[in-house]
Amino acid sequence: MTTHVPPTAQSAIGARPLDGVRVISLEHAIAAPFCSRQLADLGAEVIKIERPGTGDFARHYDSRTRGLASHFVWTNRGKQSLTLDVKTREGHEVLLALLEDADVLIQNLSPGASARLGLSFEALHERFPRLIVCDISGYGNDGPYASKKAYDLLIQSESGLVSQTGTPDIPVKAGVSISDIAAGMYAYSNILAALLARARSGEGRHIDVSMLEATVEWMGYPLYYAFEGAEPPPRAGASHSTIYPYGPFPAGDGQSVMLGLQNEREWVLFCEQVLRRPALIDDPRFATNADRSEARRALDGVIDEVFSTLTADDIVARLGQAGIANAHVNDMAGVWAHPQLAARDRWREVSSPAGPLPALLPPGQGRDFNTVMGAIPALGEHTREILVSLGHDDITIAAWRERGVV
Helix, strand or coil: CCCCCCCCCCCCCCCCCCCCCEEEEECCCCHHHHHHHHHHHCCCEEEEEECCCCCCHHHHCCCCECCECHHHHHHCCCEEEEECCCCCHHHHHHHHHHHCCCCEEEECCCCCHHHHCCCCHHHHHCCCCCCEEEEEECCCCCCCCCCCCCCHHHHHHHCCHHHHCECCCCECCCCCCHHHHHHHHHHHHHHHHHHHHHHHHCCCCEEEEEHHHHHHHHCHHHHHHCHHHCCCCCCCCCCCCCCCCEEEEECCCCCEEEEECCCHHHHHHHHHHHCCCHHHHHCHHHCCHHHHHHCHHHHHHHHHHHHCCCCHHHHHHHHHHHCCEEEECCCHHHHHCCHHHHHCCCEEEECCCCCCEEEECCCCCCHHHHHHCCCCCCCCCCHHHHHHHCCCCHHHHHHHHHHCCC
16 A cells, blocks of 8 residues: 555544555545545545535535535545546646555546546556546446436435335335445445455455445345235334334323334233233234234224323333333434433544534544544645645646636
8 A cells, every 4th residue: 555644633543544545536425425434534545526616516515514514514524625627638637646646546426427537447457556446326337227317315216215114105215315325335345345455466446336236235124025026015104014013102291212022022021011011912913023013003002092191201211121122212403412422422523614513433433533533624625735745836726726627
């Protein structure tokens, strides 16, 4: 691997896992930025190439985070922002100069755009044999859908996810960009694997991640449930489609409690200690999970009758005493104030153009990981610094700004 000293987030606790790895990313929206942010969190130097003038269009989705876009804040900490029109001759030459010393190229441009720019793995491999090239797209680099535009909601639909979420009457999408996230995480894990493989072989490789394949992988349970033409699981809102009782139940104080039973032993405890109606144990309507799922309307009525006399805290206390899994149905304010995240010291501050902002530590990383989390960059914040490092002077940079190259 090449050796670089990233200008952001220097660690006071020694070497970081990806120190010395340089990543060039032609990225926008969510999937590729989410992938490269994971790499930045582990210490990689990530240079985010953005369009001059407008930048990553995710910068303009909203202004909810002290004037910054919520999506952008979430996916772009710890990076450098370089504005560059790679379609110009000068911009393309700057990009190639950056690749001379890079380990990874990530791109999620529109279908076919990277190939037209001469940035396919095949076009780059002879000149940069150690370079890992990761393409993230909706449907992959070949096949009948290769040129089809894709956004998160569209892939949620194509993958069957929308058919499995919602109520029996209304299918709905997931409330977060789940297909973007899935693709970004598979790109991230494949890049880590490619870096390990290159340490042995000395060769870069091509990674082709599709949002469709990433999401279909996560659809494994309903896919196999509907194997060989069988009926798929029914949509059940926030409840489980095939296990019951498993889902949200209203309490008498207007709040809701999420609970889940997994086996017959827990059913007995639920009847005895939570509902305090032991006679239900022998009710033939509720003898097995399949019976309870089939008769969920009747059982729902019994549960509501008991829970309507209790507060959410009362119900949680009974469930906890019985050893039955439960959870609060939190809104976003409840998550910001979550006592478990606070007790485990999971929040840190990162700097941004709007001032310090809270950020969750990367899952799996210890409390001493805070020094790795870098700033959220302003558009083009590092353009001059990067171009000077490549040997360009201020006169050239100013002329390029005038012409929209940077």
